[in-house]
Amino acid sequence: MIRYAVYALPGALGATDAPEAVRLREAVEACYARAKFRDLTVDARRYGFHATLKAPFRLAEGRTEAELRQVADAFAAARRPVMIAAPRPATLGHFRALLPDGDQAGLDALAADAVREFDGFRAAPNEAEIRRRRPERLTPRQRELFEKWGYPFVFDEFRFHLTLTDPVPTERSDEVDAALEEHFAEVAGVDVPLQSIALFVEPEPGAPFEMHSVHPFAPAIAASEKSEAK
Template sequence: MTRYAVYALPGALGDADAPEALRLRAAAEEWYAREEFRDLTAGARRYGFHATLKAPFRLADGTTEAGLRSAADAFAAERAPVTIAAPRVEALGSFRALRPGGDESAIDALAADAVRAFDGFRAAPSPAETARRRPDRMTPRQRELFERWGYPYVLDEFRFHLTLTDPVPVDRAARVDAALADEFAGVAGADVPLLSVALFVEPEPGAPFEVHSVHPFPRPQESRR
């Protein structure tokens, strides 16, 4: 069954996007294409370069894809661009991801708003989906969030990140970290404007997630001289 997600995708607007966002997305796509690490990026590539705002969900009864897209338009229209402050490669457990190197308050607020705004479109997880999440391994707070929002890493448990790898074995970590440092050296330290949110779609279970639609934030009009 089809699933949808609301993601932050730097560079989603193509030529209309910020140069820093386009460079970051290009570096990520080059990273995903590296043959020597493809076994360590299979999951990351399937979900696509992104940071999760609203985790993947099936549509609730009585909701439609067209309604979800309209809701994304309305959501974006009420927001302003935010900044991913100086993203840098970090380890998140055994994964590697790009994480902000500065203030995260605006991007955290955007994610919290998305969790709430799109929740009416989310079908409750099935017993099988719940079991795959391993609620027995969650903290009490994560379990509470999962039961309310369908995902444990939201609100106060949220950490903005742009995933780059699947779990990295300890014996390959040094090589992977060196390769990531090299790959992202040209974009390290630069603030990256986020000018939109994107709806992604997984057409069928196990299929790659695809960009369904991009929803730009309004931008202040350039002053006329």
């Protein structure tokens, strides 16, 4: 059955996106393409370059893809661009990801709003989906969030990250970390505007996620416009 997800994807607007976002996306896609580490990016490549806002879900009964796109359009149009502050490769559990190094309040608010706004489209997880999440390994708070929102890492458990790898074995950590630091040297630490959200779709279980539609935010307000508005 088809699953959808709401992603933050720097560079999703292509040539009309911020150049910093386009460069970052190109750097990540080039990283995924490196043959030396393809065994460590199997899931990362299947889900695609992204930061999760609303985790993958099946459509609830009575909801349609057309409605989902309409809500995504309205959600995005009501927001302004938000900054991903100075993302750098870092360790997140056993994974490697690009993590912001600065104020994340705007990203946290975007993610929290997306969780709430799109929850009406989410079908309740079936038994297989519950088992796959391994609820016995979750903290009480994560279990509470999973049962209410279908995903344990939301709100106070959320941490914005752009995934780079699958779990990295300890014996390969130094090698991978050095390679990522070198690969991202030219783009790491540069503020990256996020100017849209994207809907992704998994056509069938286990298939790669594909970009389905991109939903731009309203244009940023220039400093001169802000002054005139006062």
